[in-house]
Amino acid sequence: xxxxxxxxxxxxxxxxxxxxxxxxxxxxxxxxxxxxxxxxxxxxxxxxxxxxxxxxxxxxxxxxxxxxxxxxxxxxxxxxxxxxxxxxxxxxxxxxxxxxxxxxxxxxxxxxxxxxxxxxxxxxxxxxxxxxxxxxxxxxxxxxxxxxxxxxxxxxxxxxxxxxxxxxxxxxxxxxxxxxxxxxxxxxxxxxxxxxxxxxxxxxxxxxxxxxxxxxxxxxxxxxxxxxxxxxxxxxxxxxxxxxxxxxxxxxxxxxxxxxxxxxxxxxxxxxxxxxxxxxxxxxxxxxxxxxxxxxxxxxxxxxxxxxxxxxxxxxxxxxxxxxxxxxxxxxxxxxxxxxxxxxxxxxxxxxxxxxxxxxxxxxxxxxxxxxxxxxxxxxxxxxxxxxxxxxxxxxx
Numbered sequence: 554x555x556x557x558x559x560x561x562x563x564x565x566x567x568x569x570x571x572x573x574x575x576x577x578x579x580x581x582x583x584x585x586x587x588x589x590x591x592x593x594x595x596x597x598x599x600x601x602x603x604x605x606x607x608x609x610x611x612x613x614x615x616x617x618x619x620x621x622x623x624x625x626x627x628x629x630x631x632x633x634x635x636x637x638x639x640x641x642x643x644x645x646x647x648x649x650x651x652x653x654x655x656x657x658x659x660x661x662x663x664x665x666x667x668x669x670x671x672x673x674x675x676x677x678x679x680x681x682x683x684x685x686x687x688x689x690x691x692x693x694x695x696x697x698x699x700x701x702x703x704x705x706x707x708x709x710x711x712x713x714x715x716x717x718x719x720x721x722x723x724x725x726x727x728x729x730x731x732x733x734x735x736x737x738x739x740x741x742x743x744x745x746x747x748x749x750x751x752x753x754x755x756x757x758x759x760x761x762x763x764x765x766x767x768x769x770x771x772x773x774x775x776x777x778x779x780x781x782x783x784x785x786x787x788x789x790x791x792x793x794x795x796x797x798x799x800x801x802x803x804x805x806x807x808x809x810x811x812x813x814x815x816x817x818x819x820x821x822x823x824x825x826x827x828x829x830x831x832x833x834x835x836x837x838x839x840x841x842x843x844x845x846x847x848x849x850x851x852x853x854x855x856x857x858x859x860x861x862x863x864x865x866x867x868x869x870x871x872x873x874x875x876x877x878x879x880x881x882x883x884x885x886x887x888x889x890x891x892x893x894x895x896x897x898x899x900x901x902x903x904x905x906x907x908x909x910x911x912x913x914x915x916x917x918x919x920x921x922x923x924x925x926x927x928x929x930x931x932x933x934x935x936x937x938x939x940x941x942x943x944x945x946x947x948x949x950x
Contacts, residue, residue, distance in 0.1 A: 563681060564605050564651075564659035564741075565597040567624065568643040569667045570634040571612030576770060580667055581618050584774060585781050586936075587926045590615065591622040592670035598623050599922060600677040603663060609647045610634075621911055622924045627651070640664065641748055648741065662739045664750060669735035670777055671764040680736045680758040690753025692738040695730035696762045699723050730757055733765045791923055792905045795946040796887035798834065799874055799900070800934070802845035802852050802865065804893030805910060808930030819849050824931055830938030831859050837947050842877055844870045846896060871899040891937065893917050893929050908937060 569580045569590050581588045590608070597606040608619035609627050611634035616626045627647045632638065644664055651657040661684070663677060676694050684692035702713035711717060714729060736758075737750045744752070766777055803809055807821040814820075834841065843863040845852045856863035864873050878885055886905035890897070893913035901907035901920045909921035910929035918924055927933040941947055 561660040561685065563603050563661040563663055563738075564607065564648075564657075565600070565603045565663040565665055565677070566607050566609055566644050566647050567593055567597065567619075567665045567667050568609045568629075568640050569612070569615050569619070570610060570629070570638075570643075571615060572634065572636070576768070578614075579768060580612075580615055582774065584670055584768075584777055587622070588618050589670055589768060590618060590667040591924070593665050593667045593672055594619065594622045594624045595923070596672045596674050596677060597663070597665055599674040600681075601674070602678045602681040604659070607647055607651070608667075609643045620915065621918060623919055623921055641750060645745070645748065648745070659741050662741045662744055664737040664739070666734050666736075666767070668768040669733065669766065670768065671766050671780060672735045673760075673764060676758070676760045676764065677736055679760070680738050683756050683758040684738045684740075687756045688754070689756040690740050690743050691751050691755045692758060693751075693755070694733045694736035694760045695757045696733055696760050696765045698729045698731040699726075730759065731765070733760060734767050735760075735765070791889075791940065791946055792887055793946065794887050795839070795889055795906075795941055797840045797842070797878070797881070797883045798889045798891070798937075799842045799844060799877075799904070800891045801870075801893055801897050802843050802855075802863075803847055804913065804929040805891050806843070806855065806930060806934065808928060809893065809912075819851060821851055821855075822930055823855060824935070826932040826935040827930070828859055830935035831861065833942065834938050834947075835860065837942070839941075839947055840881060840883060842874075844873050844900070846870070870896065871903060874900050874903060889937075891934070892920075 573579045580590045584592065594606060597603050605625065607625045607627055609629045610616050611629045611631055619626050627650050629643055629646060633642050633646055644662065661681065663681065680692050680694050701715050703710050704713050739750060763780065766773065766780065768774060768777065800806060806827055807823055810822060812820045841861055843856050843861050844867055845865040846867055848866040852865040853863060867873050878888065885903060888904040889906045889908055890900045890904045891908040892901050893910055895914055895916050897917055898920055906923060907921045908923045908925060909917045910925050910927060910933040912928040925933045925936050927936045
């Protein structure tokens with residue numbers, strides 16, 4: 554789905570165990586409207602140099618959430634999910650499982666921490682590029698560190714990274730870097746031999762300080778919420794500029810159920826919240842289209858009510874999508890397609906950003922760059938409208 558800028562195969566692994574004494578269930582607690590782990594999954598899936606994203610977990614709920622947001626899952630045994638088990642052990646177990654089950658062995662291992670929700674795709678791609686371009690064996694994301702460290706013993710306080718008798722200005726000091734804890738990249742074969750994340754030639758990738766944050770305490774969630782709002786961070790996967798929105802009908806504008814009367818008349822359930830979201834997008838000037846395989850006239854009736862252009866009774870959705878984009882001269886790269894089932898997959902792959910409601914078919918979820926934290930027909934499109942408006946994505950002429 555994502556463009557590949559390197560011939561090397563890169564596997565991203567996100568370890569996420571169920572137990573957390575400091576902050577119970579933290580990996581699935583909501584942050585910015587989606588579970589904590591979803592932020593890292595989104596960033597990994599949007600990174601151009603990452604080929605697969607796998608979550609290693611011992612927990613049923615985490616596994617379900619991870620799959621909902623587009624990651625694969627490898628189940629980890631309990632002994633590798635204890636307080637004393639290392640992250641390296643989880644990484645090795647995942648590699649061994651994929652090799653045994655599939656014969657799959659990536660060239661590069663990308664270790665991502667789900668407790669770093671501000672990680673951006675460019676942080677991941679940049680760390681991978683640092684390893685490749687500088688011919689290193691391991692790499693990590695860091696941020697510049699300009700503080701004076703002190704320690705104290707019986708003789709009193711003394712400088713750790715400075716001479717206390719010489720107060721140098723920042724530009725006079727040797728640059729120092731703080732490990733963010735967010736991104737680590739390793740040559741897979743050498744990692745297997747070393748069984749540790751740092752080995753051989755290690756290089757650094759400097760990331761913006763505002764994205765350095767690890768979630769350990771409840772206060773960290775509040776800081777993350779504030780920082781996300783301040784940075785106006787958009788969900789990874791959304792293009793900076795959106796010029797069109799195309800949608801399936803059933804399972805997107807409906808909850809995918811159908812009610813059949815004794816006379817055979819069919820009816821569906823829609824959300825007025827979605828209608829409000831569509832109205833706001835229409836007022837913003839965003840071109841929209843509904844493409845549906847369903848032949849029932851309820852599709853036409855609802856689309857007319859929402860003042861949405863539509864095609865229904867369509868067998869080949871992709872041809873209709875491509876013809877509409879060509880006719881309107883809209884760039885597919887700036888187009889969103891919201892789908893929920895396997896007959897949407899071709900269209901989802903043909904646009905710049907594929908979107909799915911959270912209750913979509915697993916294959917649609919896996920194809921989506923953005924999984925909405927709402928079900929189809931229950932506010933998913935309203936949520937998407939909110940994200941587009943809040944992030945300033947709507948094209949303006």
